[in-house]
Amino acid sequence: MPSLRPAAVAGLFYPADPAQLGADIDAYLAQARPPAAAGPIKALIVPHAGYVYSAPIAATAYAALAPQAGRIHRVILLGPTHRVAVRGLAVPTVDSFTTPLGPLPIDAEARQRIADLPQVVADDGAHALEHSLEVQLPFLQRLLGPFTLLPLAVGAASGEAVAQVLERLWGGDETLILVSSDLSHYQSYAEAERLDQATCARIAAARADLAPQEACGAIPINGLLLAAARHGLRPRLLDRRNSGDTAGDRERVVGYAAFALEPDHAPH
Numbered sequence: 693m694p695s696l697r698p699a700a701v702a703g704l705f706y707p708a709d710p711a712q713l714g715a716d717i718d719a720y721l722a723q724a725r726p727p728a729a730a731g732p733i734k735a736l737i738v739p740h741a742g743y744v745y746s747a748p749i750a751a752t753a754y755a756a757l758a759p760q761a762g763r764i765h766r767v768i769l770l771g772p773t774h775r776v777a778v779r780g781l782a783v784p785t786v787d788s789f790t791t792p793l794g795p796l797p798i799d800a801e802a803r804q805r806i807a808d809l810p811q812v813v814a815d816d817g818a819h820a821l822e823h824s825l826e827v828q829l830p831f832l833q834r835l836l837g838p839f840t841l842l843p844l845a846v847g848a849a850s851g852e853a854v855a856q857v858l859e860r861l862w863g864g865d866e867t868l869i870l871v872s873s874d875l876s877h878y879q880s881y882a883e884a885e886r887l888d889q890a891t892c893a894r895i896a897a898a899r900a901d902l903a904p905q906e907a908c909g910a911i912p913i914n915g916l917l918l919a920a921a922r923h924g925l926r927p928r929l930l931d932r933r934n935s936g937d938t939a940g941d942r943e944r945v946v947g948y949a950a951f952a953l954e955p956d957h958a959p960h
Contacts, residue, residue, distance in 0.1 A: 694787040695785070695786040695788075696788045696789065697784060697786045697816065697819055697820065699826060700820065700821045700822070700823065701821075701827065702792050705741070705742045705743060705823055708792055709792065714834060717834045718834065720747045720750075721751050721834070723748065723751070724752045724754070726755045727756075729954065731955040733756060733757050733760060733953065733954055734869065734920070734923070734954070735869035735870065735916055736753045736756075736757065736868070736870050736871070736950070737870075737871045737872075737873060737895070737909075737913060737950065737953075738754070738871075739873065739874045739875075740771060740825075741827075742827075743827070744938065744939040745935045745948075746948045747831075748931075748933070749931045749933050749950050750948075751831070752930045752931035752950045753952065754835050756930055757835065757868070760865070762837060763865045764865075764867070765838070765839050765867075766841075766863065766866055767832055767840075767841050767842070767867075767868045767869075767870055768802070768844070768861045768868070769841060769842065769870045770844045770854070770870070770916070771822070771824030771843075771912065772824055772847075772872075772873065772911065773822060773824075773847050774824060776845075778813070778815060778818045778846070779813070779849075780812060780813050780847060781811055781813070781844045781845070781846050781847070781853070781857055782819065782844065782845040783806070783812060783813070783814055783815075784798060784819045785814050786819075787800075789829060789843065791829045791830050792830070796833065796839075796840075797841065798841055802840070802842040805861065809856065809857060811853040812857065815845070818845040822845055824845075824872045824908075825872060827872070828872055832870075842861065844857070846911050846912045850911075850914075851900050851901075851918050852915070854911060855915045855916075857915070858916065862923070869953075871912045871913055872912075873908055873912065873913055874946050874948055875892075875948060875949055876906065877905075877947075878944040878945070879944070879945060879947075880942070880944070880945070881934065881942035881945050884936070884945045885934070888934065888947035889932070891907060891947075891949075892949050892951075895913065895949070896927050896929055896951075898920070900914040900915075900918045901914065916953070920953045924955060925955060925956060927951045928952050928953075928954055929949065931948075931950040932949040933948055934947045934948060
């Protein structure tokens with residue numbers, strides 16, 4: 693029997709009912725107003741809170757990707773671990789991840805391609821309850837045609853260790869690299885605005901030295917920025933808001949941003 697990782701946060705972070713989930717995602721995508729793409733998008737940075745808080749910002753990134761949706765057949769998905777300590781990058785051993793919208797096959801070939809790297813560990817426990825990866829899956833299922841998935845739960849690692857993994861998985865137009873990360877956590881609205889604006893400026897400048905208090909996905913972001921620079925890609929901010937802008941109060945907010953990584957056509 694094929695092994696699977698069942699949805700852990702359906703009904704908590706997003707609707708468990710397939711019809712409601714699909715309708716909600718379609719509405720978020722329809723309302724998104726992404727800036728025009730500067731070139732083909734190779735990678736995205738997107739937030740991962742409950743949909744009522746962060747889905748409008750995530751949808752900006754996914755809507756920007758929509759023109760390329762038919763060409764993408766593989767997604768490399770990286771996010772931080774929130775519940776289980778991991779040394780390195782954890783890959784699952786299961787055959788598929790499931791959401792209310794159906795199963796997603798794990799890309800066994802991609803998993804094998806990085807299996808010999810010392811920073812890569814097989815650990816289903818790191819994935820069992822992790823929401824940072826799961827909340828992206830329904831958006832991808834709604835937006836893309838059939839695709840395979842390689843989810844990587846990133847724990848204690850260097851940006852360079854992440855970049856080495858990404859280099860092996862880089863591929864061509866068929867491969868999307870997706871990093872799931874929120875920004876500052878539980879600051880006042882004004883303080884979050886100040887912190888997140890500074891963090892986003894550093895991401896846009898491809899500064900691969902973010903700290904976890906600036907972005908919970910700092911390590912995978914740093915790795916992506918290192919790898920992207922070697923491939924001539926630049927990050928471009930698509931959207932930046934926080935939970936005080938969407939559905940929460942403004943006393944303790946969480947920051948969110950969406951970035952696309954595209955070819956760098958700027959003069960130097």
